[in-house]
Amino acid sequence: MSLPVSVDAMGGDHAPEAVVAGAVMAWRAGQAVELVGDEARIRPLLPKGVEIAIHHTTEVVAMDEPATAPLRSKPQASVRLIFERVASGAACAAVTCGHTGAAMASALKELGMLPGVQRPALVALVPRTDGGRLVLLDLGANVDVRPELLCGFARMGDAFARSVLEIESPRVALLSNGEEEGKGNDTVRSAFPLLAESGLNFVGNMEPVGAMRGGCDVLVCDGFSGNVMLKTVESTVELVSRLLREEINRRTSARFGAWLIQGALRRFRLRTEEQAAGGAVLLGVNGVAVVGHGRSDAVAVAAAIQHAARQVEVDLMGQLRGETANEP
Amino acid sequence: MSLPVSVDAMGGDHAPEAVVAGAVMAWRAGQAVELVGDEARIRPLLPKGVEIAIHHTTEVVAMDEPATAPLRSKPQASVRLIFERVASGAACAAVTCGHTGAAMASALKELGMLPGVQRPALVALVPRTDGGRLVLLDLGANVDVRPELLCGFARMGDAFARSVLEIESPRVALLSNGEEEGKGNDTVRSAFPLLAESGLNFVGNMEPVGAMRGGCDVLVCDGFSGNVMLKTVESTVELVSRLLREEINRRTSARFGAWLIQGALRRFRLRTEEQAAGGAVLLGVNGVAVVGHGRSDAVAVAAAIQHAARQVEVDLMGQLRGETANEP
Numbered sequence: 001m002s003l004p005v006s007v008d009a010m011g012g013d014h015a016p017e018a019v020v021a022g023a024v025m026a027w028r029a030g031q032a033v034e035l036v037g038d039e040a041r042i043r044p045l046l047p048k049g050v051e052i053a054i055h056h057t058t059e060v061v062a063m064d065e066p067a068t069a070p071l072r073s074k075p076q077a078s079v080r081l082i083f084e085r086v087a088s089g090a091a092c093a094a095v096t097c098g099h100t101g102a103a104m105a106s107a108l109k110e111l112g113m114l115p116g117v118q119r120p121a122l123v124a125l126v127p128r129t130d131g132g133r134l135v136l137l138d139l140g141a142n143v144d145v146r147p148e149l150l151c152g153f154a155r156m157g158d159a160f161a162r163s164v165l166e167i168e169s170p171r172v173a174l175l176s177n178g179e180e181e182g183k184g185n186d187t188v189r190s191a192f193p194l195l196a197e198s199g200l201n202f203v204g205n206m207e208p209v210g211a212m213r214g215g216c217d218v219l220v221c222d223g224f225s226g227n228v229m230l231k232t233v234e235s236t237v238e239l240v241s242r243l244l245r246e247e248i249n250r251r252t253s254a255r256f257g258a259w260l261i262q263g264a265l266r267r268f269r270l271r272t273e274e275q276a277a278g279g280a281v282l283l284g285v286n287g288v289a290v291v292g293h294g295r296s297d298a299v300a301v302a303a304a305i306q307h308a309a310r311q312v313e314v315d316l317m318g319q320l321r322g323e324t325a326n327e328p
Numbered sequence: 329m330s331l332p333v334s335v336d337a338m339g340g341d342h343a344p345e346a347v348v349a350g351a352v353m354a355w356r357a358g359q360a361v362e363l364v365g366d367e368a369r370i371r372p373l374l375p376k377g378v379e380i381a382i383h384h385t386t387e388v389v390a391m392d393e394p395a396t397a398p399l400r401s402k403p404q405a406s407v408r409l410i411f412e413r414v415a416s417g418a419a420c421a422a423v424t425c426g427h428t429g430a431a432m433a434s435a436l437k438e439l440g441m442l443p444g445v446q447r448p449a450l451v452a453l454v455p456r457t458d459g460g461r462l463v464l465l466d467l468g469a470n471v472d473v474r475p476e477l478l479c480g481f482a483r484m485g486d487a488f489a490r491s492v493l494e495i496e497s498p499r500v501a502l503l504s505n506g507e508e509e510g511k512g513n514d515t516v517r518s519a520f521p522l523l524a525e526s527g528l529n530f531v532g533n534m535e536p537v538g539a540m541r542g543g544c545d546v547l548v549c550d551g552f553s554g555n556v557m558l559k560t561v562e563s564t565v566e567l568v569s570r571l572l573r574e575e576i577n578r579r580t581s582a583r584f585g586a587w588l589i590q591g592a593l594r595r596f597r598l599r600t601e602e603q604a605a606g607g608a609v610l611l612g613v614n615g616v617a618v619v620g621h622g623r624s625d626a627v628a629v630a631a632a633i634q635h636a637a638r639q640v641e642v643d644l645m646g647q648l649r650g651e652t653a654n655e656p
Binding site: 127128129140143144175176177185188207208209211212213222223224225227228231232233234235236237239241242243248250251253254256257258259260261262263264265 | 455472503505514516536539549550552556557561563564566568585586588589591592
């Protein structure tokens, strides 16, 4: 049997229940998984006949603790041990829905960085209007960046799109407030010529509208703007769903109509949610690391595990090593 | 009769047709308006009995011209003359759906800045999940900012929320990638203590999700992030509408259901679009200036005109003068 995905059973708003349930779903779908956390709490949640190993630890990093907690006061924290399992070759990938900062610090400590990488970046997939998916990075690992860092993110995003999305020559764009060269803030304006000479398939500056309509495959930005963009997508989906529900509830015939289209509404929700459900990937560390949403339910946890397994399957690390080796 | 709103008939993707039609709608609703542009093209578009004065000029700034065109090569451009009309006291406010940069340069030249303002900012209203509206600024007038500028934006946003939205003590927040103090990029972290001591009702850092759920009334940010956030809201509304339509079209019963809820869908579209339709307001210049979306149709143009008239009615300028006079 192949190496398991190591899952932080104690991370997330609904841990360990939702995490264990998600791990069971993934296991039933044929994915090897293991759980790291408090055995006394995890064991009772495992149904009979489900063979998922538990690596016991009682140390947990709470959401209000500093990101450095697993490095300083809690070296046995579940969020750190999952990366240790990958580093030691006992697991193929690590998944947590807990403290993002603590996960990043632990991943860096245990896995180290790929050669040539200056700073890791968080990447996620955003649904596009044309049915494709947009590789968006960085999402908050680096809020203040130099232009050279954006080039590094572009290379990693390119490798991600090649391997995970199987796009041969991903179109890479810089997030900006206008499409013309010369638009953007100081960092974007300085990064533009670097990307133009990078050898990547650089298509220039792009606004969120153009990118979400399918104008590029990889959208590169600093972690502050990327975080704003990702969170705004989430908020707007919530806003639109709420407004639509309100409008529908106003009239009885509309409510009957809503009942008739409820399957469509359900599929629509699944479709917009499933992308986010995969969680963010920490690119640039020497191993596959997925950070799911804190509020992940069992389905989202299972999706994050599959997302991690998929990266192992397509050899994302090999692709990244090839790509980042080209960096100066 | 009260002073007219001066409208740039030649600005926007559908000018002059959509602009003239929008001006006629506003005039029929009782609003005094005037049109600035090519009389030979505007006159045939005015229905009989509609009394809208035309101020003739043939100079127009195209979207691909530099923002400085109305100051250098085209001093008689329609986008500049509307502000001259306000400056001379002939009009109460100016509206254009044309070149944002050219509009800003012209407004600054003709109207000058309010005392105490360091830099003008673009502000717009974004719908919130709780039914309220979020005052978001800056939207792109200043892509690289110092922390002190964010404080100035906060004061102007506060004045806008007080007068236009009639909120007694607007809750002001800083756009950030996390709610705790210490989150954010360098600029946000430096602006936090300044805002805490500003005397405004500062509620701290806020992410897009918290702000759009109603956690604040005014969300302050640099023009780059604000532009990303506003454009992402627009793109996501488009994305969700598209995905939902696709899901609905899959099955016949769903299509029948969609027919039953079509009134709700129409009202929903109006509600999400009407906010943007008002256009962005250029705050900080000495006069009311509204910059509508380039793709505005007649309804959006009429909304932008009403939006401008509303600011005159509630004396936004008086409120801003009182607020910005407090600045150091």
